[in-house]
């Protein structure tokens with residue numbers, strides 16, 4: 488089955504063509520306009536999607552070498568995300584479905600991240616553990632099959648990417664903050680400052696990163712200009728990575744899985760990738776960090792999950808609504 492997949496949940500417009508779980512194209516257009524505002528401005532995001540969705544759809548079809556008449560189904564992100572952004576993608580999906588008499592599969596954005604480890608590794612065993620870490624989400628999942636998963640824990644306050652972004656802002660670095668901190672941390676001492684590890688010793692698989700941001704703020708105030716930025720970056724990054732890795736490894740052990748994957752924008756972090764890899768090697772676990780265009784918000788993962796579930800799921804009626812929030816186990 489050839490699927491045209493559309494993703495517009497946040498600040499990336501992406502369209503992909505997926506044939507029988509194989510990605511033929513995956514075009515992503517990001518929105519640098521938000522960088523000037525220090526965060527995503529929802530109204531600007533929807534306007535950028537409106538501007539980009541037509542050309543990106545054409546580009547995805549052209550790169551895949553298929554015409555719209557070759558497409559057999561549409562997959563689209565229906566939530567969670569920004570309501571105005573989601574509406575752009577879902578309305579284009581519904582319009583194409585109506586015009587070309589195609590079935591449409593609404594896909595849950597976070598569920599698509601959960602399964603992106605399987606995109607290039609269809610032989611990855613079930614059950615597995617997936618860590619989804621982005622600017623809006625930080626959760627650990629027990630993945631039992633393409634149809635069933637459980638949420639083991641989530642952040643109780645800030646997402647890990649939000650922590651990177653807020654700390655970057657405190658340091659006067661740019662937005663998004665993760666890449667700046669990742670880069671500067673390489674020249675810093677991760678042990679220089681003992682920043683808090685939220686909920687590290689808690690039995691749950693939940694996270695808390697808001698205390699870290701506050702600790703950095705107080706540290707910078709007390710240092711009164713004498714702080715070494717590289718050390719702050721390295722120490723804050725170590726605090727985030729240590730909690731993410733420790734809890735994910737505990738989940739892998741407790742549920743006795745053989746494989747583990749990460750996804751979401753924060754999975755670009757070099758220390759997170761390296762530490763996950765070495766801890767998985769030590770335990771004999773298979774570790775998958777998808778290539779970056781499958782880690783960030785992308786339509787390939789939306790088409791892939793729709794394809795993987797197509798045998799088990801009926802397409803949706805065209806009156807489905809967008810769902811800006813909520814994630815439940817299935």
Ligand code: KG4
Pocket residue numbers: 497620621622623624647648649651652663664665666669751752753754755756757782783784
């Ligand atoms: O998944 P994503 O592109 O968008 C959503 O939030 O859905 O993730 C963006 C987040 C931002 O918070 C950004 O700071 C973070 O991913 N990020 C990183 C790195 N690259 C991006 N965080 C840490 N290290 C990085 N290298």
Ligand code: ZN
Pocket residue numbers: 596600621751783784
């Ligand atoms: Zn995402």
